Amino acid sequence: MFRVPSFTGRLALLRSPATLHYIGTPRSFKEDWKTLHTKDSEAAGIARNPNSAQSKPTQKRTRTSTRRKSQATLNEKNTGGPVEEDGDQIGLEEDARKRNKPKKRKDVTSSAPVQGKDGLIQYLFEGYGGSHKKGRTKVGDSRRVQIVSKELCDDIIERMKPSLEKHVGCDIIDLNPGPGIWSSAIHDFLKPRTHVLMEPDDALYRPLLQPLLDAEGSTYKLIPKSGVVWAFLQQALSPELLPHQKVREPGDPRLEEQNDTLLVLANLGYYPKKPYRGFSSISSLVIYQLLSAARSHSLFHKYGLIRMLIWVEDEEKKMVLPRSIVNRRKSSVEAEVTCGDIFEVASSTDAVGVSLRDHNLDLESSMAVLKRMDEAGIKTPKNRQGALEMEATKSSSRDISAESQIVKREFYKELEDLERRFDAEEFSMFQDSPEGRQALETFQSLQTSARSPKLQTPEWTRMALLTKAETRWKKEAPKSTFKHEDELRELRERFAAGEFQQYQLSEDGLPKRVNKTSMAKYYTPEYKRLEYLRTRSRMENKRVARAMALSDEYDEILTMQKEILSKDGSEADSLRQEIDRRTEEWKEEMQLMNNEDDRALVYNMLDNRSAFHRDPPVLYWDRRKAEPLKTDPQEFFPKAEMALLDFQPQPLWPVLRENFPANYDVFEYIVSNLLMIPTQSIRQGLSSLAPGAFEWLVQECPSISDPNKGGNPDHDFMRVRTLTLEMYKEMTEAWLRWPFRPSRYDLLSLMGSEVHDPDAAEVGERV
DNA sequence: CATGTGCAAGCGGAGAGTAT
DNA sequence: ATACTCTCCGCTTGCACATG
Known part of the structure; x- marks a missing residue:
C-alpha cells in the first residue's frame, strides 16, 4: 500500500551509466551541444574581453531562443502550467535560455547603477519579477538565492584563512556567481590567476559582473552558461580557459592528490527547493554528481582532487552532514567515503529536519568543538555565534546532568509562556459566568477533600502496567508463562502489605492533585490549552524518562561487553552471565512498551550516543573543527538562509x-x-x-x-x-x-x- | 449501613493520519 | 521511512443510587 515514492526513481537514476552526464545531455540540447562542441570556445559565448562578450553571445542567444520558443509553447500546451521537463530535460538549462532573451536584457541594463546592499536588493527584486502590481517581467530565475552581504563573506574568509591560504594564486571555477559578492570577496583574497564565472542568468547579472571583467588586469572570465549543465562545464575545462591546469591521466598517482591550484565555488541555493525526480532537490542531485565525479575523476576532478565550496539552501545540509544518526543515509555514507572532511563553514547553525537528537549530545558535541577551537586559537565574533555555541560557551561539563534536557519541542515554549501568564493572573482558570463561579467553588472545596483522584505512586503505576501486560500476555500466549510474573506478584504483596499506596500524598496528607471532573467545560480557553499542554508534557516526560532509563541500562551492558574482552577464566564467565541476564531483562522491558514509537525513541538515543562516543565520532558533524558562523536571513536575497559547505575530496580506499x-x-x-x-x-x-x-x-x-x-x-x-x-x-x-x-x-x-x-x-x- | 451496579469522565495506550 | 499529531477506545475510578 505505502510506497516510498522517491526511491525507485532515484535508484534508477543512480544505476544509469550515463548518470554523470544526465543533466548535461538533455534531448533538446543535443543539437546545440554538437554545434558548440565543434566550434572553439569563442562560439560558446565565452567572454575574453568586453567587446566580444557583448556581440557574440547575443548572436548565440538569438539562435537558441527562437527554437526554445516553439518548444515552450509545446510544453505549456501539454502541461497547462509551468514547464515541467520530461525525461532527459531539466529546468536549469531551459530557464537559462528563457532569461537570455535580448529583449528583456534591455530592461535591466537601462536601470540605474547598483549602489550598496540596498541597491543590490532592489535591483534583484526587480530582476526577480518585482511586485505583482507592476506586472511580472522576470529576467532571472526567481528561485535562486543570492548572497548580498559583503560582511558575511569577509567573516567567512577570515574564518577560513588558514585553510584558504594554500590556494593563493590558484584557478577558480565559479558556478552561479550571481551578483558576484561572494565571488569577488574570495577573489580579492586569493588573487587567482584565472577565475572562470559560469552564470546562466546573464541578462540579470552581467551588469553587476561586467565591472569585474573590465577592471585593469582582470583575471575574470565570464561564460553566460549554466555550470551545472555538465556539457557547458566541460567546455570551460579547456586549455584556453584553464591554461595552467593539466589533465592527469588515469593511472597518474597525482590524480589521487589534492590539487590546491584549483578551487571550485558553487551556489546551489534554491528557495523554495526545486525537487527533481527521486532527488529532493536539484542541489542534492548536483552534489551527488560532483562527489561521484570526484571518485571517478571526471569533470574538473580530472586535474586531481579538487576542493569545493558549495552554498546550499540551509535545509539541504543534512543530506551530506547529518546531525542525528537517524539522518545518516546512503548519501551521507557515500559523502563520508569521498571526502575526508565535510565542513559547515556558515549556516543558520540550527539543526534542520524533523528528527533531532538528544539535546545533551548536541551540547556535549559543541563543548568539545569549543575546546578544539580554543586550542587552535579560533574565535567566533559575537554576532556570528549560533544558539548552540552560545549555550555551550555558558555551560560547563557539570551542567550536563543525568536529569537531562530532552529535545525541546516547540510546544514547551508555549507551555512555559502560559504557565507564566497563569501565575501572573493574566487569565483565570474558570470562565466568568454563574457556572464558572460555581465550578470554582466546587474546585476550592475539592482541594481540601481527601477523596479526590491523586497522583499515583510509581509502584502503583508499575503494577498497573504489568497487570495490563499480563492480560495481553494471557490473551496472546496463554500457554507460556508471563515473564514478569514474579515482579508482579511481589508488587501485589507489597501493596497488600501497605508498603505503598495508590496515590502520592503531599506533606499535609492531602492529595497532590484535585479532581477536575465535570469542571473542565467551564475552563477559560487559555486554561484549557494550558491543561492540554501540561498533559502533553507530562506524557512526553514520562516517555523520555523511560527511554533514558533503558538507554542508560543498555550503555552499562555495552560497557560490560567491553570489559569482558580484557578478562578471562571464571571472571569472564561470571561477567558473561551477568551480561546475558541483564540483556535478557532489558529486552523484556522493551517488550513491555506497547508503542513502536517509544521503542524507536530508545533505539535512536542509543545509536546517537554510541555514534557520538566513537573515536572519532561517526558523524562528521561531531568532528567539526569549529562551530559554523551564524548567518542572517537579511544577508540573502530572497531572505532564505543558505549554508556554505566545504568539501575536500580524499583518495578512495x-x-x-x-x-x-x-x-x-x-x-x-x-x-x-x-x-x-x-x-x-x-x-x-x-x-x-x-x-x-x-x-x-x-x-x-x-x-x-x-x-x-x-x-x-x-x-x-x-x-x-x-x-x-x-x-x-x-x-x-x-x-x-x-x-x-x-x-x-x-x-x-x-x-x-x-x-x-x-x-x-x-x-x-x-x- | 454495607455492598452491588451502572454511568460519566479521565487517563493512557494504540493506531490512523500527516508532514517532511 | 520516520517522527509528530490527533483521535478513538477501553479500562479504571468516583459517585449516585439500588438492593439486601
Missing part, C-alpha cells in the same frame, strides 16, 4: 580504487541495500544482501562485533545505520574475497529488480 568502478559498485550495492531500511538489524540487513552473506561477512569483519569499535556481538540488536566506515571497508574487502559472492551481473539485476515495479515507477514520476 585502495580496495575501491582498484578495479574502479566494479569494486565501488559492490560498496554501493552494500550501502544502498542496507540503508534502504536503516533500522533493520545487522542480521537482517546482511542476510538480504545475498544468501550466506551474513555468515561470511560477520566472520570476516571483526569490527562489526567489536564493542570497542562501535560494533556489537549481538547482531540481532545492532542496527545497520550505526555501521562505521571501518566496517563498510572491511565488508567491501571481505565481499571481494568471498568465493561465493554474486557476480557483478547478479548484483545489477538484483538492484534492477527493484526498479521494475511499474506502479512504483509511476509514483516516482509524480509532481
Whole structure:
C-alpha cells in the first residue's frame, strides 16, 4: 500500500551509466551541444574581453531562443502550467535560455547603477519579477538565492584563512556567481590567476559582473552558461580557459592528490527547493554528481582532487552532514567515503529536519568543538555565534546532568509562556459566568477533600502496567508463562502489605492533585490549552524518562561487553552471565512498551550516543573543527538562509580504487541495500544482501562485533545505520574475497529488480 | 449501613493520519 | 521511512443510587 515514492526513481537514476552526464545531455540540447562542441570556445559565448562578450553571445542567444520558443509553447500546451521537463530535460538549462532573451536584457541594463546592499536588493527584486502590481517581467530565475552581504563573506574568509591560504594564486571555477559578492570577496583574497564565472542568468547579472571583467588586469572570465549543465562545464575545462591546469591521466598517482591550484565555488541555493525526480532537490542531485565525479575523476576532478565550496539552501545540509544518526543515509555514507572532511563553514547553525537528537549530545558535541577551537586559537565574533555555541560557551561539563534536557519541542515554549501568564493572573482558570463561579467553588472545596483522584505512586503505576501486560500476555500466549510474573506478584504483596499506596500524598496528607471532573467545560480557553499542554508534557516526560532509563541500562551492558574482552577464566564467565541476564531483562522491558514509537525513541538515543562516543565520532558533524558562523536571513536575497559547505575530496580506499568502478559498485550495492531500511538489524540487513552473506561477512569483519569499535556481538540488536566506515571497508574487502559472492551481473539485476515495479515507477514520476 | 451496579469522565495506550 | 499529531477506545475510578 505505502510506497516510498522517491526511491525507485532515484535508484534508477543512480544505476544509469550515463548518470554523470544526465543533466548535461538533455534531448533538446543535443543539437546545440554538437554545434558548440565543434566550434572553439569563442562560439560558446565565452567572454575574453568586453567587446566580444557583448556581440557574440547575443548572436548565440538569438539562435537558441527562437527554437526554445516553439518548444515552450509545446510544453505549456501539454502541461497547462509551468514547464515541467520530461525525461532527459531539466529546468536549469531551459530557464537559462528563457532569461537570455535580448529583449528583456534591455530592461535591466537601462536601470540605474547598483549602489550598496540596498541597491543590490532592489535591483534583484526587480530582476526577480518585482511586485505583482507592476506586472511580472522576470529576467532571472526567481528561485535562486543570492548572497548580498559583503560582511558575511569577509567573516567567512577570515574564518577560513588558514585553510584558504594554500590556494593563493590558484584557478577558480565559479558556478552561479550571481551578483558576484561572494565571488569577488574570495577573489580579492586569493588573487587567482584565472577565475572562470559560469552564470546562466546573464541578462540579470552581467551588469553587476561586467565591472569585474573590465577592471585593469582582470583575471575574470565570464561564460553566460549554466555550470551545472555538465556539457557547458566541460567546455570551460579547456586549455584556453584553464591554461595552467593539466589533465592527469588515469593511472597518474597525482590524480589521487589534492590539487590546491584549483578551487571550485558553487551556489546551489534554491528557495523554495526545486525537487527533481527521486532527488529532493536539484542541489542534492548536483552534489551527488560532483562527489561521484570526484571518485571517478571526471569533470574538473580530472586535474586531481579538487576542493569545493558549495552554498546550499540551509535545509539541504543534512543530506551530506547529518546531525542525528537517524539522518545518516546512503548519501551521507557515500559523502563520508569521498571526502575526508565535510565542513559547515556558515549556516543558520540550527539543526534542520524533523528528527533531532538528544539535546545533551548536541551540547556535549559543541563543548568539545569549543575546546578544539580554543586550542587552535579560533574565535567566533559575537554576532556570528549560533544558539548552540552560545549555550555551550555558558555551560560547563557539570551542567550536563543525568536529569537531562530532552529535545525541546516547540510546544514547551508555549507551555512555559502560559504557565507564566497563569501565575501572573493574566487569565483565570474558570470562565466568568454563574457556572464558572460555581465550578470554582466546587474546585476550592475539592482541594481540601481527601477523596479526590491523586497522583499515583510509581509502584502503583508499575503494577498497573504489568497487570495490563499480563492480560495481553494471557490473551496472546496463554500457554507460556508471563515473564514478569514474579515482579508482579511481589508488587501485589507489597501493596497488600501497605508498603505503598495508590496515590502520592503531599506533606499535609492531602492529595497532590484535585479532581477536575465535570469542571473542565467551564475552563477559560487559555486554561484549557494550558491543561492540554501540561498533559502533553507530562506524557512526553514520562516517555523520555523511560527511554533514558533503558538507554542508560543498555550503555552499562555495552560497557560490560567491553570489559569482558580484557578478562578471562571464571571472571569472564561470571561477567558473561551477568551480561546475558541483564540483556535478557532489558529486552523484556522493551517488550513491555506497547508503542513502536517509544521503542524507536530508545533505539535512536542509543545509536546517537554510541555514534557520538566513537573515536572519532561517526558523524562528521561531531568532528567539526569549529562551530559554523551564524548567518542572517537579511544577508540573502530572497531572505532564505543558505549554508556554505566545504568539501575536500580524499583518495578512495585502495580496495575501491582498484578495479574502479566494479569494486565501488559492490560498496554501493552494500550501502544502498542496507540503508534502504536503516533500522533493520545487522542480521537482517546482511542476510538480504545475498544468501550466506551474513555468515561470511560477520566472520570476516571483526569490527562489526567489536564493542570497542562501535560494533556489537549481538547482531540481532545492532542496527545497520550505526555501521562505521571501518566496517563498510572491511565488508567491501571481505565481499571481494568471498568465493561465493554474486557476480557483478547478479548484483545489477538484483538492484534492477527493484526498479521494475511499474506502479512504483509511476509514483516516482509524480509532481 | 454495607455492598452491588451502572454511568460519566479521565487517563493512557494504540493506531490512523500527516508532514517532511 | 520516520517522527509528530490527533483521535478513538477501553479500562479504571468516583459517585449516585439500588438492593439486601
